[in-house]
Amino acid sequence: MASTIYDLAEAAGVSISTVSKALSDSYSISEKTKKRIREIADSMGYQPNARARSFARQKNGIILFAADLSKGVGFENPHMFEIVTGVDRYLDEKGYSLVLKHVTKETAPEAVKELMLGEEADGIIIHAGVLTKQLAFVLGKEAYPHLIIGKPDFANTLSWIDVSHEAAGQIAANYLLDKGYRRIVFLMGDSREDQISLRRLDGINIVFEEEELSIETIREIKSFNDSRKITEEILKRELLPEVILCTNNYLAMGCIQSIRAEKLDVPEDIAIMTFDNYPFSMLTEPTLTAIEVDMYDMGNEAARFILQRIKKPNLQTQSFCTTPILIERQST
Amino acid sequence: MASTIYDLAEAAGVSISTVSKALSDSYSISEKTKKRIREIADSMGYQPNARARSFARQKNGIILFAADLSKGVGFENPHMFEIVTGVDRYLDEKGYSLVLKHVTKETAPEAVKELMLGEEADGIIIHAGVLTKQLAFVLGKEAYPHLIIGKPDFANTLSWIDVSHEAAGQIAANYLLDKGYRRIVFLMGDSREDQISLRRLDGINIVFEEEELSIETIREIKSFNDSRKITEEILKRELLPEVILCTNNYLAMGCIQSIRAEKLDVPEDIAIMTFDNYPFSMLTEPTLTAIEVDMYDMGNEAARFILQRIKKPNLQTQSFCTTPILIERQST
DNA sequence: TTGTATGCGTTATCAG
DNA sequence: CTGATAACGCATACAA
Numbered sequence: 001m002a003s004t005i006y007d008l009a010e011a012a013g014v015s016i017s018t019v020s021k022a023l024s025d026s027y028s029i030s031e032k033t034k035k036r037i038r039e040i041a042d043s044m045g046y047q048p049n050a051r052a053r054s055f056a057r058q059k060n061g062i063i064l065f066a067a068d069l070s071k072g073v074g075f076e077n078p079h080m081f082e083i084v085t086g087v088d089r090y091l092d093e094k095g096y097s098l099v100l101k102h103v104t105k106e107t108a109p110e111a112v113k114e115l116m117l118g119e120e121a122d123g124i125i126i127h128a129g130v131l132t133k134q135l136a137f138v139l140g141k142e143a144y145p146h147l148i149i150g151k152p153d154f155a156n157t158l159s160w161i162d163v164s165h166e167a168a169g170q171i172a173a174n175y176l177l178d179k180g181y182r183r184i185v186f187l188m189g190d191s192r193e194d195q196i197s198l199r200r201l202d203g204i205n206i207v208f209e210e211e212e213l214s215i216e217t218i219r220e221i222k223s224f225n226d227s228r229k230i231t232e233e234i235l236k237r238e239l240l241p242e243v244i245l246c247t248n249n250y251l252a253m254g255c256i257q258s259i260r261a262e263k264l265d266v267p268e269d270i271a272i273m274t275f276d277n278y279p280f281s282m283l284t285e286p287t288l289t290a291i292e293v294d295m296y297d298m299g300n301e302a303a304r305f306i307l308q309r310i311k312k313p314n315l316q317t318q319s320f321c322t323t324p325i326l327i328e329r330q331s332t
Numbered sequence: 333m334a335s336t337i338y339d340l341a342e343a344a345g346v347s348i349s350t351v352s353k354a355l356s357d358s359y360s361i362s363e364k365t366k367k368r369i370r371e372i373a374d375s376m377g378y379q380p381n382a383r384a385r386s387f388a389r390q391k392n393g394i395i396l397f398a399a400d401l402s403k404g405v406g407f408e409n410p411h412m413f414e415i416v417t418g419v420d421r422y423l424d425e426k427g428y429s430l431v432l433k434h435v436t437k438e439t440a441p442e443a444v445k446e447l448m449l450g451e452e453a454d455g456i457i458i459h460a461g462v463l464t465k466q467l468a469f470v471l472g473k474e475a476y477p478h479l480i481i482g483k484p485d486f487a488n489t490l491s492w493i494d495v496s497h498e499a500a501g502q503i504a505a506n507y508l509l510d511k512g513y514r515r516i517v518f519l520m521g522d523s524r525e526d527q528i529s530l531r532r533l534d535g536i537n538i539v540f541e542e543e544e545l546s547i548e549t550i551r552e553i554k555s556f557n558d559s560r561k562i563t564e565e566i567l568k569r570e571l572l573p574e575v576i577l578c579t580n581n582y583l584a585m586g587c588i589q590s591i592r593a594e595k596l597d598v599p600e601d602i603a604i605m606t607f608d609n610y611p612f613s614m615l616t617e618p619t620l621t622a623i624e625v626d627m628y629d630m631g632n633e634a635a636r637f638i639l640q641r642i643k644k645p646n647l648q649t650q651s652f653c654t655t656p657i658l659i660e661r662q663s664t
Numbered sequence: 665t666t667g668t669a670t671g672c673g674t675t676a677t678c679a680g
Numbered sequence: 681c682t683g684a685t686a687a688c689g690c691a692t693a694c695a696a
Binding site (some may be wrong): 637 | 666
Binding site for chain 2 (some may be wrong): 002045047048049050051052054056058059060062070071072073074075078079080081083084085086088089092097098099100101104113114117118119120125221224225228257260261278279280283284285296297307
């Protein structure tokens with residue numbers, strides 16, 4: 001049986017309130033008493049009961065992470081888990097815990113409402129993938145500490161954090177131009193990824209327009225195989241592009257394969273660059289120059305914000321963007 | 333302000349215990365009263381306070397998932413998150429929540445002890461990656477509901493669940509022999525992966541020995557590039573093997589690239605098969621025949637077991653193995 | 665079938 | 681500096 005402050009109080013010959021204060025290092029308890037009580041606590045293997053503590057304190061140190069956790073996300077969206085990891089580690093450091101909650105666009109509004117009303121947690125982080133206007137409405141009604149991961153695609157007063165895909169595009173464009181490349185092709189994906197790719201393209205265009213240059217964009221390149229095929233086409237041109245910039249690793253892998261199949265060299269004959277550092281930008285030959293976003297760090301930031309918001313509930317709504325970084329490797 | 337059962341009791345003109353019982357559908361309350369109270373609860377937007385409930389019930393419906401959640405695991409070990417997802421979904425269905433806890437081999441024994449004593453959760457699932465004898469000792473002392481994900485590599489009385497890598501090896505071997513292949517090379521990785529690969533090899537050997545055949549094993553093939561190189565070597569042989577069986581997708585990808593570079597065809601000239609279905613067995617050309625393990629399902633099972641254990645604390649220690657499945661694709 | 669009273673383990677307020 | 685005691689919101693044994 002686990003011991004309680006009553007046991008400690010008895011053993012120490014003091015009251016439970018003295019024990020409680022001593023253990024929480026209250027300034028109104030003498031050092032001597034504190035020390036003695038702590039020693040007794042240690043010797044008895046005392047560990048405060050988390051449930052009783054939550055109840056008395058009216059907060060349980062739990063932060064929710066609500067997202068669509070369907071079968072396969074672990075593989076399809078490892079970024080999300082990298083964020084989760086980052087969130088968890090920060091919270092852990094601050095004595096908080098992270099609880100995963102599966103919700104969908106459909107279930108989220110009602111589920112979140114219940115979680116808020118039932119005070120299941122002290123705050124909630126929500127993946128933008130399940131965000132709807134109804135959910136935004138629910139969050140807006142109560143002053144509940146929240147943060148959305150991903151920029152909402154409608155007007156709102158929510159707090160959110162996202163990757164600056166525009167900045168990523170700019171970084172990529174600047175890097176390539178600095179290297180002296182001019183004829184660049186950008187391969188981007190299907191409609192689901194369009195949002196992100198388009199924002200990257202926006203960033204690229206800002207830089208190119210400044211230099212009065214333009215970039216060739218090929219859309220609807222959705223897969224490794226699409227990429228192989230389009231690269232084969234491209235290689236038939238009389239004037240080859242100097243660089244193929246891909247919106248993800250799969251496309252880049254396709255490019256490399258087609259180029260190598262033609263016995264051409266990367267980057268000598270044609271350079272490759274990719275957004276995203278996953279899953280194999282360091283495994284290809286040559287390794288890929290990539291624009292990476294530190295999702296773990298973004299998770300850290302998200303956690304930091306939500307705890308701050310818990311401390312200061314009347315904090316102004318805020319939004320953040322994390323900046324991608326360039327990893328130069330062999331392919332450019 | 334959220335309403336409580338006191339508010340409901342007042343509104344309904346009954347006592348709080350009647351409300352409490354009505355809401356938990358106790359048989360000792362008349363249907364009429366129940367209905368009335370439920371309606372009042374709905375109209376007042378009543379949601380039971382999770383903390384108070386946990387406290388009163390002496391359980392909080394939380395299951396811990398303890399693992400090493402270092403930066404990068406989301407990418408390096410998506411399998412783990414697929415398990416987490418599976419666990420979470422099952423728990424969610426049963427009204428439980430999953431809390432992630434970062435621990436290392438070093439911190440785990442003390443951390444788990446505290447979590448147990450502090451009754452932070454009703455049960456704990458621990459990734460074998462952080463399991464040590466000290467931790468096993470801690471778990472063994474208290475009759476705390478637990479489950480290890482991954483077979484412990486030392487004698488113990490813990491409950492665990494794991495993939496049957498031996499079965500995977502057998503399935504692969506049987507499949508290849510059935511297809512009529514005989515000259516088979518097995519590529520396996522470095523020491524970290526050795527444990528798993530060796531168990532697969534054990535399974536393969538069982539089948540081969542029955543047929544009085546043997547398999548050629550090439551070890552220390554650690555990466556995509558190692559695999560490319562060794563495949564190039566292999567292709568120089570006079571008598572080519574009929575199949576290269578790889579312990580993971582990266583190695584398989586390397587094989588395919590080398591084979592295609594030599595203008596040979598898969599599977600006509602040489603077949604490829606791989607363990608694991610991730611990250612690109614369906615993206616290569618040709619797509620890869622693979623042995624897959626349903627990690628999500630394993631998570632489900634893990635959750636199922638731990639809840640069962642909570643219900644029946646005196647349940648015998650158990651261990652399980654999930655069986656891999658064969659996915660036949662174009663490469664064989 | 666309903667109500668009363670008590671416990672759950674801590675924190676916090678206030679009196680000593 | 682220390683102690684008595686009242687919350688905290690719900691569940692439940694027992695009384696009515």
